Amino acid sequence: MTLGIGGWGPRRKPMALVREILRSDLTDLTIAAYGGADVGMLCAAGRVRKLIFAFVSLDAIPLEPWFRQAREAGLIEVLEVDEGMFQWGLKAAAYRLPFLPTRVGLGTDIARLGGLKYVTSPYADAETLIAMPAIRLDAALLHVNRCDWRGNVQLLGPDFYYDEWFARAADACFVSCEELVDKIECHYPEDARGNIFERSLVQGVVEIPGGAHPSSMPPAYGWDMRALKDYAEAARDPGGWASAAARFVGPDEQSYLAGFGGQEAVASLPLPVF
């Protein structure tokens, strides 16, 4: 199964949904993400067969230690592409195309290592381009600010990264949200511009306040850098992931959040300054 995970590094990640995967027996996954702790955790837990990525990072902690361990042990297959190629692959999937052409990757190692093919422009320029294959997703997982029961989303904050294109590239899109309302038009009609993709793409919604923790969810809360540091340091502990998972996944969301001061503590995390 190929899963796309929205957000970017340690920002706007559907971490509660990722934790739920980690509590399940779902495995042998192909994961496509602008990676942060979502990718690190799934790699550490041995759930990833293949990763499609341009980076995996926790921003202030540049190198994601659990992802590094998995890579340096040769445990996962990868397709490493440029950040722009990645969204291009999502767009190809969204438009139901086999690929989209790009100059990006020319002159680097990524085409050869990723088995990417070249195409020649049929027009007079005859330019050689890389054919970025569609990144088709069986499902996309996103965490948004607001949603109603019909799947009408509202994304707030300064940047939605490529969440829209994860939704469009997927056969099914599952959304967790900070706040679930009955009819969004009755509550927040003034924010309809935050509806960056349509409810026809959304198959399931669930309300999980704090569901992006420890990643940031502006404007609701910032990332939990102390939790991310503890998570990163845990990669050096002899107990390995099994021991770390007790704290960073936990048996359910309520116990998980309680371990970090509860929902109130998460809601008061300051937004990061860049």
Place this chain on the structure above:
Amino acid sequence: MRQVSLAELCIFACSELFRTDREIVASGIGPIPRIAAGLAKLTHSPGLLMTDGEAFLVEEPTPIGPRGDYRIQASGHLPFSRFFDAAVWSGRRHAMVTPTQIDRFGQTNLSALGGTHARPKVQMLGVRGFPGNSVYHPNSMFIPQHSPRVFVAGEVDFVSSAGYNPDRRIPGGNFSGVSLLGIVTDLCVMDFGGADHAIRIASLHPGVSCDQVRQSTGFPLEADDPPVTPFPDPHTLSLIDRLDPHNLRSTVFKGNPMARGTGT
């Protein structure tokens, strides 16, 4: 007269690399490149666009570090979700970055060291946006520790960004966007003005010799009696203070050394 630190000398040199009369996005990644981009905008290159470090365009470069009462005044919006359309793939950007390895062709590596792609010895960030940056818009680099481990002999372990290597010019590919402007290090400023874009010492920081730079570089360097890297004047230093009110630049080099020499 206030002494000029090596960090401030590098900021000034990096700001010169950002010099342009175009309206393009300046992305300085890391404290010194970011302060330098702001300095360029405040001095010789007012047309530069830049963000607050996140998603909003600002005309007043945002000071780095904790903001206190400072509030950004957004003049526009440039989120990551528009970045490839607006800045990268249209060629309207100059990024200054710090890769882990650089080779004689200006190819860089941010992805992995040693081993194989299936099992690298050291996994780093991944290629990030380097492949696209390198074929679409001008780029430059800041390297805080000039050494043969960064400036490697042979090719970089993983070519994350395209450079001027003729063996990697795919026939029919359009490489006209490849534009490497320069490299600022703790020892010198280099450019790509040698034969076939070979890397050249453009200026030496005070007290540094060409021999010292060559001993710290894994490949041959051209040099034609390079001058001393220019010092920032007191007005420039005051602008640097404004852009870096918490003096984060003092943490870039161990011990925050002064630039040797008298300055201006």
